[in-house]
Amino acid sequence: MHFKSAAFIQDIHNNDHMIRIGYHISTSGARDLAFDRAASIGCNTMQIFLSNPRSWSVSKASIDEQAAFKTKEKNSNIKPVIAHMPYLPNVASSDNIKRTKSIECLKKTALLCDQLGIEYLVTHLGSHMGAGKSKGIKNAISTINELDCKVCILLENEAGQKNSIGSDLHDMAEILEALSIKNKGFCLDTCHAFAAGYDIREASTAAEIGKILDFDRIKVLHLNDALYDVGSHKDRHENFGMGFIGLDGFRQFFKEKKLLTKPMIMETPGRVDISMEDELNEVKLFLERAIYN
C-alpha cells in the first residue's frame, strides 16, 4: 500500500477522524431523548431541531434540562451534535417584521445551543423574495452578524429554488467571508449542490467545490441523494445511493478523501426494505470502503 494513503487511513481511524454518520433525530418528548434514539440505531453523530420546525416560538431549556442534555452528550458517542434552524425564519428577508422575527428566532436558537453545549447550528440563507440577490445577500449577512454566540454557525447551500440565496457556492463563500462572527463554516448538502447544478458524479466536481468553499470550512455534510436530475433546482431528497447521484456518483465524490472526515447527516425519507439501523450500516460500509478507493 502507498505510504501516504496508509497514513491517511491511520488518521481517519483515530478517534478524531473516524467516520461519523447519523440521521436527523426526533426530540419529541424531551430534547435529550434524541441521544437514546440516535444510539439505538447506531448513529455516532446526529442532527436535531431544538423547537418545532414549523413554528416561530423557541421554548427555553430549564437548568435541569440543560444538565440532562449535557450529561447525555458527555456519556454518549454521539459527536458532534448538530442543531438545525426551524423552517420559518428567513435571514435574507427585506421585510422588517419578518426579519426582526428571524433575528429573534436565530438568537434564541443559538442561545439554546450554547446552553446545551451544542457544537454546530445549521442555517439556510433564505430567500430574497423578489428584492434581488445582492439585497438578499446583504440582509443575510447583517442578520447573522447580530449573533453573539459560542456555537459554530454553519451556512447550508441551497438547491436553487426561486429567489433562494446560497445555491451558487461562490455566493456562499462571499457571505461567509463577510460575516464578522468568529465561529462559522459550511454545511454542504449533496442533494442541494447536485440540484443546483454541481454534478458531483463527475470526478472533478468535489475538488472544485473544495476550491470554492475551502474543505477546512466545510464542517458537516448532509448526505442526501437527489430525487431529480442534476440542475433540477428541486429540494427533494432520496435515500443514499438510490437517487440520481447514486452509489457510483457518491464513489466519485468521496475520492476527495477529506470529505470522509466530516460528520454526515442523512435527511432522507427512509428505506421501506430495511430498517434505519441496517441502512446506516450499509452506508457506513460504503464509506469505509471509500477510504480505500
Ligand SMILES: [Zn+2]
Ligand atoms: Zn437544511
